[in-house]
Amino acid sequence: MTSPIWLEDHVEADGFRIRYVEAGEGSPLVHLHGGGGLTLTPAHELLARERRVIAFEMPGFGDSPENTRHQAMPDLARTMLEAVSALGLEELDLMGTSFGGKVALWAALIAPQRIRALVLESPAAVRPDGERPPEPATPEELVAMLHAHPERVPPRPPSSLDQRARTRPLLARLIGPPRDPELEEAMRGLEVPVLVVFGTEDRLTPPELGRVYKEVLPNAHLLFVYDAGHATSADRPEAFAEAVADFLARHEQFVVSASSSVLFP
């Protein structure tokens, strides 16, 4: 299987110029990144083998100008829905990671008819009560915070910390309370099939938070990726991509095994 080729472009939407990368052909899967900005993992490549994967860089992240306009999550979610429309896409699969998981959740609540299925990777819509862990002071601390096995992850450039510092006001403004009654009430009415994925070694959003989504969302499947940290898809890309692809292809029916156990015909 050859690796898909990633193309980079920009789209004008809601007054923003939004960068995105895409690869693959077929049914569109739109990905909204986490608080650290857009990074591609091998999971993106695996998913792009069977579908068209479009990964946006949301306004205010990466090299885009500072985003002072959005005041709440639904604002950002509306902008991202417009960006998807600007690409000519009406219906889509939507995936959000951590911070982007909350954006994706809002987008699905705003336009449920457009979302075929929703994937939330280590979503930050529900967070532990109490003190947030301190911001990492070094690239090594950042890696240790996000990954189950920091020793297996290549070092990050020091600039990754600057980027986090730059987007911190935006994240702080948009992220909302650890439990958001308004959001959770809305979630109870969401009929879209949702796959909620947590790594068993996630230290930022512990996997025990997964049960809240399962309790609140009427059509959710909770999946633990063993031995993965908060950066679930980066830590166990094959495991992550297999479950996501199967869920997107078969929705609720993915609980029924379609793999063969025949060893020899």
Place this chain on the structure above:
Amino acid sequence: MKAALFNIAPYLGEAERRAWPVPTRTYSHEVAGRSLDMALEQFELADQLGFDWVTLAEHHFAPLSLSPNPMVLAGAVTQRVKRAKIALLGATIPILNPVRVAEEFAMLDTLTGGRVVAGMLRGTANEYVTYDVNPAESWSRFEEAMALIVRAWTEPQPFGWQGRHFRFRAISIWPRPVQQPHPPIYMSASSPEAGEFAARHRVSIGFAFTTAPLAAAAARHYRERAAACGWEPAPDDVLYRVSAHVAETDEQALEELRTAGADTPRRGFSLSNRRVDDAVAGAGYYGRDAAGQRGRIEAQARPMAERIEQGQLLAGSPDTVLAQARRLREEVGAGILEIVFTPMGRERTLEAIDLFGTAVLPRLREL
């Protein structure tokens, strides 16, 4: 110190002992039925005498044990043992379906009102042949299986599991365990890797097929690693398995042991097929201290005096046996003494258990 009575449920008839898997040419279902009855009878007596635990094990394809699935035997034990904890040491989790193991332990915990102890072991080397599992993946499967079992016991919502070795799309076990958050877990910690894993996961440990000096060193390693992880194991977190025979006098006990063949060096179970053991060793099953681990198992075949000296056998009068147990408490730091009473005919073995229960057990508690 607490006492556990261990019975591996041996087949008490004639069979080949120098092979594995063992052919069933001499097998008799009457003998097998009687053998299982005798194990149940010992468990019941131990319960009446005040033993704290009765313990079962899992072994395959050999007359050494008629308990390839200790969950099934434990189901019978729940109907006979009304007070003591029922410990399965263990389930050989790397070769089993972890969801099934979680369900079975939860069933037993429910049937006993919360008296099950969940041993999770890698098994002897040959077990990997049983269900066609590559021993090179033994540790990795063990770690994942334990994580999945604990998650299945504790997660209130249905969940899927995307592991390395195990994949399940939806899990929500019924019944749930009675003990909260879950039944106590024991694992073997003879190898350094195992001790480190147990310390990291705050899991209790047990020693079998070893010697007091080796277990003492391994227990020290476990405690040091636990301290580094910010906790201190209690005496109950360390179990030590030993063979025993007790009689009115030392001379009588030793003479009965000799008559029962205990002075004849025995070949260890997992070494009865050397080629299988070599292949499993070659796959990395024994870990970074492979020579030590294999030596430890080979050392089971020793004359009686040496086995007593090495803390593998308690033998003598109640006073002597108590002194030998004290040494295990002090050297190994074991809080649970798990005893295999040397088989010497149904009546004589029951008498030895009875004597231990009345003349040793009350004083053992004070150690």
